[in-house]
Amino acid sequence: MMPEMDGFELCRELRRRPELQSMKIIVLSAKSYDFDRRRARELGADVYIVKPIVTDTLLASIDEFVSEKMTLTYWGVHGTMPVPGPTTLRRGGNTPCLSIEIGGEPLYIFDCGSGIKQLSDHIMRSGQQRFSGRIFISHTHWDHINTVPFFARLYVRGNQVEIYGPYQGDLTIARAIAAQMEGVYFPVTIREFGAHLVFRDLREETLDFGLVKIDTMLLKHPGSCLGYKIRCHGHSICYITDNELYLPSDPRRDQRYLDRLTEFVRGADLLITDTTYRDHEYPSKVDWGHSCVSEVADLAARAELKRLHLFHHDPDRSNDDIDRKLDETRVHLSRLGSKVECDAPAEKSKIVL
Ligand SMILES: [Zn+2]
Numbered sequence: 001m002m003p004e005m006d007g008f009e010l011c012r013e014l015r016r017r018p019e020l021q022s023m024k025i026i027v028l029s030a031k032s033y034d035f036d037r038r039r040a041r042e043l044g045a046d047v048y049i050v051k052p053i054v055t056d057t058l059l060a061s062i063d064e065f066v067s068e069k070m071t072l073t074y075w076g077v078h079g080t081m082p083v084p085g086p087t088t089l090r091r092g093g094n095t096p097c098l099s100i101e102i103g104g105e106p107l108y109i110f111d112c113g114s115g116i117k118q119l120s121d122h123i124m125r126s127g128q129q130r131f132s133g134r135i136f137i138s139h140t141h142w143d144h145i146n147t148v149p150f151f152a153r154l155y156v157r158g159n160q161v162e163i164y165g166p167y168q169g170d171l172t173i174a175r176a177i178a179a180q181m182e183g184v185y186f187p188v189t190i191r192e193f194g195a196h197l198v199f200r201d202l203r204e205e206t207l208d209f210g211l212v213k214i215d216t217m218l219l220k221h222p223g224s225c226l227g228y229k230i231r232c233h234g235h236s237i238c239y240i241t242d243n244e245l246y247l248p249s250d251p252r253r254d255q256r257y258l259d260r261l262t263e264f265v266r267g268a269d270l271l272i273t274d275t276t277y278r279d280h281e282y283p284s285k286v287d288w289g290h291s292c293v294s295e296v297a298d299l300a301a302r303a304e305l306k307r308l309h310l311f312h313h314d315p316d317r318s319n320d321d322i323d324r325k326l327d328e329t330r331v332h333l334s335r336l337g338s339k340v341e342c343d344a345p346a347e348k349s350k351i352v353l
């Protein structure tokens with residue numbers, strides 16, 4: 001919208017000059033449309049910041065944008081149902097949600113369990129005027145979608161949110177989210193959302209967002225459940241929950257599936273994965289769609305990961321139980337000769353890649 005030459009043409013002109021190849025280009029624009037964002041990228045811009053800008057934090061934002069980092073924050077690490085109270089104080093008792101910040105990109109959010117309320121509050125406190133995000137739902141079990149209505153940015157006009165979930169035939173992800181907000185269950189319907197929403201049902205595929213690529217894989221869990229691999233700046237993070245690996249003695253164990261999953265996560269900088277049970281807890285929970293320590297350790301060792309994060313903890317288990325689960329996983333990994341760094345992160349903990 002500038003006179004004579006617009007920002008897109010200027011980007012193109014600058015990128016034509018070999019001596020300026022290593023220069024970063026930041027576009028500041030009042031247009032928040034995804035089309036303009038993509039166009040800027042295509043023409044060589046590194047970062048696209050939507051006005052109005054917050055002057056106090058502009059320099060810090062630019063630093064963040066050009067740093068080529070991925071910052072992951074956990075907002076909920078438990079599975080099945082929220083478990084508040086003294087036994088979960090250290091790691092928090094919320095159900096799955098995590099976010100990944102990448103300079104100049106919409107916020108990437110994985111799952112909308114009760115943890116997303118904390119993310120919502122965090123965004124509100126930041127004073128950010130416009131919000132754009134991409135939400136990836138692993139599957140439509142309650143603990144992964146039931147806090148969508150408490151993500152406050154969805155109600156604000158001018159915000160842009162894309163919501164992706166697994167293809168389930170007639171039950172689209174849009175329908176699944178709208179249905180849980182119908183009158184019997186919730187006082188506000190999906191029609192109250194003011195943000196511009198785009199829904200998409202995914203199969204096994206690769207999504208190309210330019211700087212960021214996301215691969216999907218169907219997981220072993222009742223119904224359709226997708227695992228995600230997010231790739232950017234030469235790093236990769238895999239989010240694989242909910243997922244059942246089965247024990248080697250179980251005829252339901254599917255070697256072909258395990259081989260595919262191993263290849264899917266191979267060499268990842270970080271695998272966040274369903275480790276709901278310790279081994280002695282698992283035999284009474286077989287076929288519930290979740291995994292135990294020894295099989296997760298085995299997968300991590302085979303796939304030569306850099307880091308492994310245990311995730312989706314059983315609601316009946318305390319933080320001390322999770323400590324024991326973590327110790328057991330480390331013992332398994334060292335027996336397998338694996339050097340994978342292993343942890344069981346708490347809510348609000350961050351990891352920067
Ligand atoms: Zn779950």
Ligand SMILES: [Zn+2]
Nearest residue numbers: 139141221242
């Ligand atoms: Zn589930």
